Amino acid sequence: MGSIDIPQTQTVALVRSLGGEVEFKTDYPVPSPGPNEVLAKVLYSGVCQSDLHTKAGTAAGSDGTPITNIKLPHVGGHEGIGQIVALGPGITHTAGIKIGGLVGIRFSSRICRRCEFCLAGVEQHCTSSTNHLHHEDGSFQQYIALDADYLTVLPDDVDPKVMGPVLCAGLTAYKAVLNANVRPGNWLVVVGAGGGLGHLAVQYARAQGALVIGVDTGAGKADFVRGIGAQEFIDFAKEDPIKRVHEITGLGAHAVVVTAGNAKAFAHACEMLRVGGTLSCVGIPPGSPALETPICTIVIKGLRITGNLVGSLKECMEAVDLVRRGVVKPVVKVRPFKDLPQIYEEMEKGDIAGRIVVQLTE
Ligand SMILES: [Zn+2]
Numbered sequence: 168m169g170s171i172d173i174p175q176t177q178t179v180a181l182v183r184s185l186g187g188e189v190e191f192k193t194d195y196p197v198p199s200p201g202p203n204e205v206l207a208k209v210l211y212s213g214v215c216q217s218d219l220h221t222k223a224g225t226a227a228g229s230d231g232t233p234i235t236n237i238k239l240p241h242v243g244g245h246e247g248i249g250q251i252v253a254l255g256p257g258i259t260h261t262a263g264i265k266i267g268g269l270v271g272i273r274f275s276s277r278i279c280r281r282c283e284f285c286l287a288g289v290e291q292h293c294t295s296s297t298n299h300l301h302h303e304d305g306s307f308q309q310y311i312a313l314d315a316d317y318l319t320v321l322p323d324d325v326d327p328k329v330m331g332p333v334l335c336a337g338l339t340a341y342k343a344v345l346n347a348n349v350r351p352g353n354w355l356v357v358v359g360a361g362g363g364l365g366h367l368a369v370q371y372a373r374a375q376g377a378l379v380i381g382v383d384t385g386a387g388k389a390d391f392v393r394g395i396g397a398q399e400f401i402d403f404a405k406e407d408p409i410k411r412v413h414e415i416t417g418l419g420a421h422a423v424v425v426t427a428g429n430a431k432a433f434a435h436a437c438e439m440l441r442v443g444g445t446l447s448c449v450g451i452p453p454g455s456p457a458l459e460t461p462i463c464t465i466v467i468k469g470l471r472i473t474g475n476l477v478g479s480l481k482e483c484m485e486a487v488d489l490v491r492r493g494v495v496k497p498v499v500k501v502r503p504f505k506d507l508p509q510i511y512e513e514m515e516k517g518d519i520a521g522r523i524v525v526q527l528t529e
């Protein structure tokens with residue numbers, strides 16, 4: 168591949184203030200890759216619920232208070248797929264890094280590699296990490312500089328259109344299913360099964376050998392959720408999901424993965440579980456409500472409750488490989504970059520099946 172023309176300026180989706188509108192700026196500078204960085208041309212980016220929360224200023228930290236140290240103006244996007252177009256000074260074509268190679272733009276952007284969590288392989292919790300949601304411009308721009316030492320190098324033979332959502336929604340779903348700790352033949356419930364994250368959780372759970380019950384509502388969701396491999400579907404607007412789970416499973420589900428951002432769903436999930444079952448929490452309800460499950464229920468049923476913030480780069484590559492091999496098939500709808508404000512509005516209404524991906528360049 169010969170030299171690639173890199174423009175001086177690019178189009179980005181800029182948010183100037185939290186709660187403000189998305190503004191397309193066409194003369195934003197193209198970053199130049201520093202030492203130990205690569206420059207990637209962004210091809211596609213998934214649109215994640217956390218982009219919406221960050222833009223709206225409603226994203227909460229671990230203590231439940233709103234995250235305030237968000238870079239402004241802000242460029243969202245952390246489910247991006249790019250192609251390397253330039254290497255920073257000192258970078259050689261090693262470790263899979265090459266001009267034209269595909270890379271991922273994920274939530275985590277840089278890590279220290281030395282703290283307890285980096286050393287333990289849970290570097291998404293690195294004590295001095297930065298991410299593409301709060302600290303650095305993300306994939307809603309046409310060019311991005313990425314840390315070469317923490318680069319998500321993707322295989323050449325993946326479909327860049329579908330792979331973006333795997334890097335956040337897919338990885339989170341995969342990790343939530345790993346945390347759910349199910350064995351082949353165990354019943355796993357996915358609440359929010361037709362959504363961007365939920366439809367991937369259904370498939371990763373099937374890949375682990377679990378029998379899956381999808382819970383969701385809305386036109387076409389039953390066929391959609393059964394179509395991606397769920398054994399059973401419960402429309403929570405039409406029937407009592409707790410009762411139905413017990414009817415289907417006998418003693419209750421072995422695990423419930425809650426992807427819905429609704430506090431009630433978490434309390435209901437605990438009631439769906441059998442003795443020794445696991446609640447795997449993924450969605451973060453707005454306003455940071457507490458889990459409503461009585462402590463006696465947790466103690467007497469011996470429940471396990473696990474939380475989940477994306478996953479490590481290694482787990483990301485495992486999630487990618489299951490898609491690459493066709494075991495998990497992300498359902499995506501590709502739309503032009505200029506539709507982003509409209510996509511946010513549709514996400515707020517919440518009736519999107521699968522995931523929306525924007526195409527950054529024509
Ligand atoms: Zn995300």
Ligand SMILES: [Zn+2]
Binds near residue numbers: 278279286
């Ligand atoms: Zn660290």
